Amino acid sequence: MSDLASAAVEQVYREHRTRMLAALVRALGDFELAEDALQEACSQALRKWPRAQVPDDPFAWLLTVARNHALDRLRHVRMARAKLPAPPPDAVTMTEKQLVSLGDERLSLIFTCCHPALNEEARVALTLQAVAGFTAAQIARTFLVAEPALAQRLVRAKRKIRDAGITFEVPADHLLPERLQGVLAVIYLIFTRGYTASDASLRLEALRLGKLVAALMPDEPEAHGLVALMLLHNSRSAARLSSDGEVVLLADQDRTLWDLEEISEGMTLLDRALRFGSPGPYVLHAVIAALHVQDPVDWPRVVALYAELLSVAPTPVIELNHAVAVAMVDGPLAGLSLIDGITGLSEYHLLHSTRADLLRRLGRRDEAVAAYRLAHDLAVSPADRRFLAGRLRSVEVT
Amino acid sequence: MHYMFLIYNCEDRPKPGDPRFEEILTRVNAFADECRRRGVFVAGDPLKPVSTATTVRVREGKAMLTDGPFAETHEHLGGYYLLDCRDLDEALELAEMVPQAHFGATIEVRPVDHIPGLNHGVA
Numbered sequence: 001m002s003d004l005a006s007a008a009v010e011q012v013y014r015e016h017r018t019r020m021l022a023a024l025v026r027a028l029g030d031f032e033l034a035e036d037a038l039q040e041a042c043s044q045a046l047r048k049w050p051r052a053q054v055p056d057d058p059f060a061w062l063l064t065v066a067r068n069h070a071l072d073r074l075r076h077v078r079m080a081r082a083k084l085p086a087p088p089p090d091a092v093t094m095t096e097k098q099l100v101s102l103g104d105e106r107l108s109l110i111f112t113c114c115h116p117a118l119n120e121e122a123r124v125a126l127t128l129q130a131v132a133g134f135t136a137a138q139i140a141r142t143f144l145v146a147e148p149a150l151a152q153r154l155v156r157a158k159r160k161i162r163d164a165g166i167t168f169e170v171p172a173d174h175l176l177p178e179r180l181q182g183v184l185a186v187i188y189l190i191f192t193r194g195y196t197a198s199d200a201s202l203r204l205e206a207l208r209l210g211k212l213v214a215a216l217m218p219d220e221p222e223a224h225g226l227v228a229l230m231l232l233h234n235s236r237s238a239a240r241l242s243s244d245g246e247v248v249l250l251a252d253q254d255r256t257l258w259d260l261e262e263i264s265e266g267m268t269l270l271d272r273a274l275r276f277g278s279p280g281p282y283v284l285h286a287v288i289a290a291l292h293v294q295d296p297v298d299w300p301r302v303v304a305l306y307a308e309l310l311s312v313a314p315t316p317v318i319e320l321n322h323a324v325a326v327a328m329v330d331g332p333l334a335g336l337s338l339i340d341g342i343t344g345l346s347e348y349h350l351l352h353s354t355r356a357d358l359l360r361r362l363g364r365r366d367e368a369v370a371a372y373r374l375a376h377d378l379a380v381s382p383a384d385r386r387f388l389a390g391r392l393r394s395v396e397v398t
Numbered sequence: 399m400h401y402m403f404l405i406y407n408c409e410d411r412p413k414p415g416d417p418r419f420e421e422i423l424t425r426v427n428a429f430a431d432e433c434r435r436r437g438v439f440v441a442g443d444p445l446k447p448v449s450t451a452t453t454v455r456v457r458e459g460k461a462m463l464t465d466g467p468f469a470e471t472h473e474h475l476g477g478y479y480l481l482d483c484r485d486l487d488e489a490l491e492l493a494e495m496v497p498q499a500h501f502g503a504t505i506e507v508r509p510v511d512h513i514p515g516l517n518h519g520v521a
Binding site: 164 | 485
């Protein structure tokens with residue numbers, strides 16, 4: 001019975017944690033209070049359910065106990081410090097039934113965690129904690145920061161949400177396009193972190209978050225575009241590094257290692273996103289990723305798509321990718337002259353390794369050596385460094 | 399909720415008679431009108447330049463006066479608005495509309511705090 005009860009608590013928590021937390025933040029208007037209350041409700045359930053019976057609706061039970069616990073605590077604080085502002089009216093007046101039947105507030109939770117008034121690190125950490133259910137320790141490990149610093153960052157963000165009047169809701173229509181891009185950017189950042197750190201579980205979490213947003217906002221093509229983009233990148237992750245951890249370039253990858261199921265799922269989503277017309281940045285990126293899994297790659301189309309991306313959302317990294325595609329179509333010299341016009345990427349190892357490769361193909365050996373050396377020194381991941389060291393050696397001996 | 403907009407780096411405002419004075423005045427007044435139309439306007443004023451500032455510190459019961467601003471920074475507080483907004487989103491939307499922000503000023507948006515028992519809070 002005891003095992004059964006704790007399994008029941010664990011199951012409800014695992015399946016509904018985000019929904020319960022979102023409903024509580026909505027009712028209480030306070031992240032930290034909502035989290036503590038949910039923890040308290042879970043530990044009460046672990047104590048009480050084994051002795052009595054698992055309630056018919058464990059979700060409702062946990063939510064109600066959590067809400068009541070939070071209200072008790074607010075009353076307590078208020079008595080201790082007279083004349084504190086009254087508890088948020090929603091939480092007081094809401095009946096149990098209203099509380100439990102609160103709509104799906106997960107979208108509000110995501111938009112609040114990704115509010116532009118929070119700095120980027122806070123947005124990423126908060127989304128991983130509140131929406132994805134990571135612990136502070138897990139997030140700290142993932143982003144190579146000390147746990148106390150990360151915990152502090154989370155606390156500060158939650159208090160800012162409460163104290164600065166960041167409302168817990170999906171933004172108004174006129175703010176939505178920009179804010180949705182912000183949400184998608186956080187999810188993509190989590191994904192790319194999972195990519196550079198070769199952390200498959202982090203990539204899967206980003207995919208899960210992206211799918212959640214896409215499911216909750218079925219009419220937003222950019223959300224589908226992001227999921228398609230992540231699926232198409234992820235499909236190649238097994239082929240991206242060799243068995244001994246070395247970087248394998250796209251052209252040399254063993255295609256039998258590609259995950260065909262993810263590719264086809266990505267393609268289906270992409271088709272759906274494209275039907276909306278006037279594709280945004282994530283849809284365009286996904287189309288480019290889709291072209292990269294074709295054999296041969298249609299480079300002139302890739303060039304055209306990067307040019308389109310540069311017109312909707314120009315960034316130096318897109319300029320670099322555009323230059324790479326141009327080099328594939330018009331030769332290394334054309335690519336090189338575009339790269340030399342890029343500003344703001346002098347610390348980015350891929351700019352220098354791309355330059356090095358083009359210089360090597362042009363027979364400008366000394367310049368290629370210098371560029372590979374610079375790229376190697378700027379690269380962070382050990383696999384990238386080994387790859388570039390290998391390139392450097394092969395140019396030096398020719 | 400009341401929000402204080404602290405407007406930094408707007409000391410070079412044109413004076414009456416300057417070529418851009420009328421244009422900027424019209425825009426600043428239009429912003430205040432928009433705030434009143436929304437029912438959020440509480441107060442707003444420009445400050446005289448930091449060269450007019452006197453800083454007061456009381457140490458061991460004695461006032462110490464310093465000629466000049468509190469902080470020796472390049473970005474000085476040049477004015478403020480106090481607006482009663484629905485939430486931070488409305489405050490940030492209005493901050494973006496502050497005309498001075500379009501002439502190089504930086505706006506710091508700060509929520510006004512509630513202190514139990516405080517007898518002169520605007521909130």
